[in-house]
Amino acid sequence: MSIRAVTRELLVRCVDTWAPGNLHAAHGAAFLYASARGIDDEAAEAAVRAFGEFGDRLRGRLTLLFVAPGAEGLRGRLAEVQREIGTPAEMAVHVVPGGNVDAVLKAAGAASGPLLAMVDDSIVKSFKAAVVLLTAPAGTWAEQRRELHAAGLELTAGVELVEGDEEMLVGFGTRSDKRLEVFKGELWALDEYAGVRYRDPRDPEGHLMDISLEPNPGALRREILQRLGGGGLTVTELKRFALTDTVYRAADAQKVIAALLHSGAVRRSPEGGRLGGDVMISLAAAASGG
Missing domain, CATH: 3.40.50 (Rossmann fold)
Structure with a gap:
């Protein structure tokens, strides 16, 4: 094709x-x-x-x-x-x-x-x-x-x-x-x-x-990390960013944020509880150079 x-x-x-x-x-x-x-x-x-x-x-x-x-x-x-x-x-x-x-x-x-x-x-x-x-x-x-x-x-x-x-x-x-x-x-x-x-x-x-219902998240991961370089954003703001500024869907951002938290590349506030829309996400100290 x-x-x-x-x-x-x-x-x-x-x-x-x-x-x-x-x-x-x-x-x-x-x-x-x-x-x-x-x-x-x-x-x-x-x-x-x-x-x-x-x-x-x-x-x-x-x-x-x-x-x-x-x-x-x-x-x-x-x-x-x-x-x-x-x-x-x-x-x-x-x-x-x-x-x-x-x-x-x-x-x-x-x-x-x-x-x-x-x-x-x-x-x-x-x-x-x-x-x-x-x-x-x-x-x-x-x-x-x-x-x-x-x-x-x-x-x-x-x-x-x-x-x-x-x-x-x-x-x-x-x-x-x-x-x-x-x-x-x-x-x-x-x-x-x-x-x-x-x-x-x-x-x-x-x-x-590749075109897939489950796209490779690598590009979105890089774009979210780059976006967070300007300061912390809520989960809702990052999902909005994925929808309007990348090729990905809002749901893809939710998955990438969870993976970044698991890897320690980003941190969240508050630290515990559900990963809701108002949770603030920011670069971890090592990722941000701090």
Whole structure:
């Protein structure tokens, strides 16, 4: 399997988790796949098929927009998919060969309802959306994260996909804690793809990790220790850090904190009792150089 296959699977899982709560919107809902470089036709087809699974749940209009230079050839392929799966009349699919994304959304009447978007790094700054799946060159997460924040998406996650010499960043932005948690769960729940591994963009050592429900905690351990170098934090704050600043889930942080305590790398206050959210964690004297 390839990096593109992993990205398509993430897209489908985003559709599967986003659609049920948004297809009943009074003003309709929309999906946007926009790129300044060109659309992955297989990803576009996968999106249409994924939304088609929810055709019987539509309570209003659903608009799917595919915007990219040279996208004209995609029209016939997606029309054939619609005929094959029997999409309802309320589900409209439009292919637009380039243009201003915000203007396209308004022209399609898709600017006011819930919007799920998949874009590349050259597009994200040009419109507002509630949930964004972003693709960009590896090594650019700091820049892409700033762009997502500037677009009003304060909760973000980024992961680099690595297959041999090929690398790509996948970013995610939302305003919902719950949706970020769901994305992180789906990220690690993917079937293992031969040859494709994850890398946390903020891991100081840049180690590669297999895709697994139980990810290797090494990178998170290093990032938590680095974070604690600035002073002690509560368990809740460290779990939040894992969720919003690393590729890991909040639950992974709980396990790493327990392991760090067991190894003596960190200390806790109070010293006894349950490892609850208000327990303060700080570097042990030896680890902090004291």
